[in-house]
Amino acid sequence: MDERRFGADITEVPDEVRMRLSGDLNARADETLAAAYQRVVELGSRRVSLDFTRVGYINSTGIALVVRLLAEARRDGRAVRAIGLNEHYREIFRITRLSDFMEIIEGDAA
Amino acid sequence: MTALTRPIRRLLGRPVAVPEQGARVESSDVQPLPALDDRAIAVDIPESDPLLAYLQTAPGPVEVARLELDSPAVHAMREAGVALIVPLVSQGELIGTLNLGPRLSEQDYSTDDRRLLTTLAAQAAPAIRVAQLVREQAREAAERERLDQEMRVATLIQQQFLPRELPNLPQWQIAAYYGPARAVGGDFYDFIEMPGGRIGIAVGDVTDKGVPAALVMARTHSILRAEASRSDSPGEILARANALLVPEMPARMFVTCLFAILDPRTGRIVLANAGHNLPYIRTDSGVVELRATGMPLGLMADIQYEETEGIIAPGSNVLLYSDGLVEAHDRTEEMFGFPRLREAMTIDDAGSELLDRLLDDLHAFTGPDWEQEDDITLVTLRRASGVSEEADAVPNLTTAFSIPGEEGNERLAMDRVAAAVADLGISPARLERLKTAVSEATMNAIEYGSRGRAGVPVDVEVQATPEAVIVRITDRALSGSVPDDAETPDIDLKLAGAQKPRGWGLFLIKNMVDSMDVTTDGSTQTVTLTMARKEPTDG
Numbered sequence: 001m002d003e004r005r006f007g008a009d010i011t012e013v014p015d016e017v018r019m020r021l022s023g024d025l026n027a028r029a030d031e032t033l034a035a036a037y038q039r040v041v042e043l044g045s046r047r048v049s050l051d052f053t054r055v056g057y058i059n060s061t062g063i064a065l066v067v068r069l070l071a072e073a074r075r076d077g078r079a080v081r082a083i084g085l086n087e088h089y090r091e092i093f094r095i096t097r098l099s100d101f102m103e104i105i106e107g108d109a110a
Numbered sequence: 111m112t113a114l115t116r117p118i119r120r121l122l123g124r125p126v127a128v129p130e131q132g133a134r135v136e137s138s139d140v141q142p143l144p145a146l147d148d149r150a151i152a153v154d155i156p157e158s159d160p161l162l163a164y165l166q167t168a169p170g171p172v173e174v175a176r177l178e179l180d181s182p183a184v185h186a187m188r189e190a191g192v193a194l195i196v197p198l199v200s201q202g203e204l205i206g207t208l209n210l211g212p213r214l215s216e217q218d219y220s221t222d223d224r225r226l227l228t229t230l231a232a233q234a235a236p237a238i239r240v241a242q243l244v245r246e247q248a249r250e251a252a253e254r255e256r257l258d259q260e261m262r263v264a265t266l267i268q269q270q271f272l273p274r275e276l277p278n279l280p281q282w283q284i285a286a287y288y289g290p291a292r293a294v295g296g297d298f299y300d301f302i303e304m305p306g307g308r309i310g311i312a313v314g315d316v317t318d319k320g321v322p323a324a325l326v327m328a329r330t331h332s333i334l335r336a337e338a339s340r341s342d343s344p345g346e347i348l349a350r351a352n353a354l355l356v357p358e359m360p361a362r363m364f365v366t367c368l369f370a371i372l373d374p375r376t377g378r379i380v381l382a383n384a385g386h387n388l389p390y391i392r393t394d395s396g397v398v399e400l401r402a403t404g405m406p407l408g409l410m411a412d413i414q415y416e417e418t419e420g421i422i423a424p425g426s427n428v429l430l431y432s433d434g435l436v437e438a439h440d441r442t443e444e445m446f447g448f449p450r451l452r453e454a455m456t457i458d459d460a461g462s463e464l465l466d467r468l469l470d471d472l473h474a475f476t477g478p479d480w481e482q483e484d485d486i487t488l489v490t491l492r493r494a495s496g497v498s499e500e501a502d503a504v505p506n507l508t509t510a511f512s513i514p515g516e517e518g519n520e521r522l523a524m525d526r527v528a529a530a531v532a533d534l535g536i537s538p539a540r541l542e543r544l545k546t547a548v549s550e551a552t553m554n555a556i557e558y559g560s561r562g563r564a565g566v567p568v569d570v571e572v573q574a575t576p577e578a579v580i581v582r583i584t585d586r587a588l589s590g591s592v593p594d595d596a597e598t599p600d601i602d603l604k605l606a607g608a609q610k611p612r613g614w615g616l617f618l619i620k621n622m623v624d625s626m627d628v629t630t631d632g633s634t635q636t637v638t639l640t641m642a643r644k645e646p647t648d649g
Contacts, residue, residue, distance in 0.1 A: 026518075059549055059553060060553070060612070060613075060614035061612065067611040068611040071605045071607065087539065088543070091539075096601060096618075
């Protein structure tokens, strides 16, 4: 069950903050994701990349958490990118039109 | 010899109108004798005592002082001050004795005395025997009347609680038989309507017979009905019934009971068992036993009951039954037994025809003069075989399961559905979509149907037709229906804060599968997801 526990590690790379997500992105990820974004705010970067490579499952509540993060980032004038989404979740980001508001990077992290 | 000692004991143990201590009758001597008084002396003669055989053939009164038998009874007679034993023999059977103390004159009994006593005994014995028989018969008649009365009461109680009619299920033939033994046992069966069109089926047997068994049966029946309205897990229903029955169960009584829940639409049957006979399912490939074990009800607190499930496919039937049939004996004391029943099940008979045949088999086995030893209960359900031309369209049930209605379990449902459809040739991309739809629909069922309570389950069924996969997710509708399309999620509005971030569930489901239908019957809501097995070709 441990690989399902949600995690969000922050690393600073040139020009952006990278948020490496892992585990299940569902209701239980709420506080961890909010705290991670708070850390992004403190670091003050103009761009945040969400790395989904190690996320195996995203449900509608997880989508809502991404929407909330995206809304806050847009208010803060911060760009959001998504990296490492598999084909299925790229489709979901497309039909929810999340992809209209965040750059979706296919393949490995840039 | 038991029958012999009993009348002797009775005769000696009460002040019968038989002269005892005959010396006093003929003597005016009032000298007190410390060892004797006016009461009859009860001397119990064990059936193994040689004195009995001796008295049986003695020609007349026997002087105790001269007896040279190694006999505890003789010793006891001497202790009690008996000097002379006059056997009372009627038609060659020793029915009692006259025990006389010493003559008050302290002289030996004379020849005349003995002759008088012999004559007296010869006349008294048949009269006493007649009196004994009359009393025995009166007692037996009273006992018979009491038993008849008790049986009438037990039968009345029993019949109050047996179903007056059988459930009427399309595509199913249901038949039940209850045959009480003369000394009514505690068998029962019941059909209970449950949410979602399902049927609870209980078959049970209370140990013991008569009114006590009937009362325990009535109580068990009521408890099962009450618990079936609170849970739809057979294991949980039995566990709760057991917890309620343990403190009130009379000593040396318990109840064996099988509780099954049948979904008539799919043939899925889930059951738990409290020490009862395992049901047989007849399928095209043979007769199988649906195995689940557990302690009988009312014996021990805190018992858990495992559940097992099976599918009654079209054309198959299931038989639930009590001990009375398999434990019936023939004249040579051979038991009808499970193998005979199993063999009898291999023939495809529907409903009452099957029951008639089983009873015919039983009567052929026991012979005509058989007295039924125990109640016999038989319940059978047969699912109609599919109409042949539509056979291809009849969906095959791939799997059916329930999950506790607790947050997070949607992943469990998702993974099990994915495993169930793994071999159906669905492309990986479409499988991912089905998984998301199942997960989202189950989340809604947990949130709205179960309100997140583990004890309120969500049922999932997966069916496959040649063209499509159908997943049905049924919840208990505790919060009514999932609000459908209350608000179409709009990312622009959400990002602008004009809509809450949530509310993507139904939107996702509708975009993931080919169709989503919602049906409700007041107590349950079912979301049916359909997805074609092959990607629809363009154009």
